[in-house]
Amino acid sequence: MTAAPLSDDLLARFRAIVGDKHAVSGEADKAPYLVEERGLYQGRTPLVLRPGSTDEVAAICKLASETRTPLVPQGGNTGLVGGQIPHHGEIVISLRRLDKIREVDAASSTMICEAGVILANAHTAAEQADRIFPLWLGSEGSCTIGGNLSTNAGGIAALSYGIARDLVLGLEVVLADGRILRGLSKLKKDNTGYDLRNLFIGSEGTLGIITAAVLKLLPKPRTVETAFVGLASPQAALSLLNRAQAAAGATLTSFELISDVAVSFAVKHGPSLRAPLVGPYRWYVLMEISSPREDARTLIEDILSAAMEDGLADDAVIAASLEQRKMFWTLREVISPAQKPEGGSIKHDVSVPVAAVPTFLTDADAAVAKLIPGARAVAFGHLGDGNIHYNVSQPVGADKAAYLARWHEMNEVVHAIVLKHGGSISAEHGIGFLKRDELAHVKDPVALDLMRTLKRTLDPLDILNPGKVV
Ligand SMILES: O=C(O)CC[C@@H](O)C(=O)O
């Protein structure tokens, strides 16, 4: 599908809504909005609009509806499935100028953020009120609240605090026709009909454009302890997870599984990092306990010493300082970018029931070795959520383009194993453009039909992020 070129007159009407200063049309100025993190897609657009208010977003949508002009909403442009890219020459509507934190209400433990607030800035504002906003992602320095909610982001603490949709109370949304749904409610309990909020969260900008949200805040934990553990197998990690949850309950806030290959990529390409354990071990776990009491240290020590005594863990180190804790997390965060210098990487952001992770990994390793001998599985992710990033780097010295040409073939093999285990082909990054066609094959047909009905109802002219998700 290629969008028809937009007339100069129409472009001028769009520009007038935001003012010339915030309508970007120069090639160099547009460029950062048109490429995404992994360099998988190159978009094109005649115009990037940078509205400064919800009313301006509404005016853009109204004009887009009247003239059937497709729009692609964009936040921090950190999405991993091409959902934020104008693949067919659509106008980009960047929400980044909606960057106000409208309110922090410590007594209600809520915060109202506009869509363009950078996630890290939301963290800072919450901290200043002695609270936390517990959504933590590698891209938090540049991703935005609007993007986090429209993609229903997950991250490293979803195990205890939930995913993005669990951290929202109310939403302000601009609909395709320009109407504004004013739903900035702070209520936990409001049983007055359908759950409209959760329709927009995770819809990747295809049903409406989120312009602001009431976010939930939580009390700041009194003690936080972080450990890096070396172990022999995902099965051992799973047993450790179950024990840690039994001992620490909801204070076990992160439980990340990392393969040796992922650690070695991070150490090799990350910013002067050292492996936390002498090892090497085949697998590692990065776990964190965040407690409202003084007991995080005792809890983590007890869990780890019992695990070592029982042969579940081979070695473990508890961060001795804030600096060391940061180093552990930096190592975890750089795994994603560290795959780039290793050549082509075929990604699988998948989830299976937590107990099925070990068999999933064994089956996937065998299938990948058979399909492309020498391909390197870089498995890591959020074991506590059953969410593994089963990314496969090209064999050393292979031709990158030839390797990436096999993307769909490998996806098919790995996703078949995911489905066999009752899993999902997109655990936390969404569907976007990358997985749209595949979704049509794997999603329950009735669910898909309902999704299409919703899309037709809320966006009958297909102007909001067309060609994404469904
Ligand atoms: O690079 C990836 O595929 C994973 C990105 C992100 O979800 C993470 O958990 O680090």
Ligand SMILES: [Zn+2]
């Ligand atoms: Zn992840």
